[in-house]
Amino acid sequence: MRTPIIAGNWKLNKTISEAVDLVSQLRLLVEGTNEVEVIVAPTFTALSAVSKTLEGSSISIAAQDLYWEEKGAFTGEVSASLIVDSGCSHVIIGHSERRQYFGETNQSVNWKAKSALNAGLIPIICVGEMLEDREVGKTEQVVKDHLVNGIANLTEEQILNSVVAYEPVWAIGTGKTATPDQAQEVHALIRSVLADTYSSANVADRIRIQYGGSVTPASAAALLSQPDVDGALVGGASLEAESFADIVKAAQQ
Numbered sequence: 001m002r003t004p005i006i007a008g009n010w011k012l013n014k015t016i017s018e019a020v021d022l023v024s025q026l027r028l029l030v031e032g033t034n035e036v037e038v039i040v041a042p043t044f045t046a047l048s049a050v051s052k053t054l055e056g057s058s059i060s061i062a063a064q065d066l067y068w069e070e071k072g073a074f075t076g077e078v079s080a081s082l083i084v085d086s087g088c089s090h091v092i093i094g095h096s097e098r099r100q101y102f103g104e105t106n107q108s109v110n111w112k113a114k115s116a117l118n119a120g121l122i123p124i125i126c127v128g129e130m131l132e133d134r135e136v137g138k139t140e141q142v143v144k145d146h147l148v149n150g151i152a153n154l155t156e157e158q159i160l161n162s163v164v165a166y167e168p169v170w171a172i173g174t175g176k177t178a179t180p181d182q183a184q185e186v187h188a189l190i191r192s193v194l195a196d197t198y199s200s201a202n203v204a205d206r207i208r209i210q211y212g213g214s215v216t217p218a219s220a221a222a223l224l225s226q227p228d229v230d231g232a233l234v235g236g237a238s239l240e241a242e243s244f245a246d247i248v249k250a251a252q253q
């Protein structure tokens with residue numbers, strides 16, 4: 001049995017006080033939801049305030065990115081150990097917006113994943129095709145490429161401490177959610193690639209795969225009922241406590 005994992009990716013939204021308000025409300029709404037792992041991913045500037053607000057709560061905190069070097073002359077970057085220091089247990093890596101606007105590559109995803117794992121952070125490794133890839137039948141090829149290269153040389157222990165997020169780029173922020181069947185098809189592909197890569201029994205079965213792309217309280221239950229969909233990475237609907245809490249509740253059923 002894989003524990004469902006619901007993460008809210010706030011992207012470039014919320015001041016520190018707005019972030020504190022949001023998690024204060026969220027805490028009241030989802031406290032005691034033991035069967036679901038709940039994560040919020042605020043901006044870097046709000047991490048430590050959110051972490052203080054969530055002290056003693058079961059909600060975990062993720063950063064939205066990291067840099068793989070430990071320290072030094074890397075102006076503007078934030079390392080895995082600084083992210084741990086600000087109260088995070090998770091970090092999102094390889095989000096399509098980073099690939100699209102900030103030059104993220106499979107190679108940098110792989111370096112970031114290793115650096116996160118070495119610091120004790122759980123990476124949420126994002127993969128997913130663009131609309132033009134899907135239209136020319138390249139979904140499988142692109143997703144495999146992101147996954148195989150992103151997790152290259154991770155040990156079994158490391159992959160078991162990682163989460164994969166399938167996020168079709170055409171579904172992100174567009175209101176066009178993948179159908180449950182479309183999501184399941186790619187999630188099953190991801191699990192089969194993991195099974196080919198990690199031959200020990202059960203490794204692929206234990207790794208959680210989130211779906212992301214316009215998940216709402218209305219679409220969550222059907223997506224999460226698919227056998228290989230183990231959670232959601234939620235953007236827009238995570239910016240409001242009630243809608244995010246409703247998605248968490250959908251994961252409980």
Ligand code: PGA
Pocket residue numbers: 009167171172173174175212213214215233234235236237
């Ligand atoms: P969305 O974003 O839910 O707003 O589509 C999802 C994501 O980018 O993680």
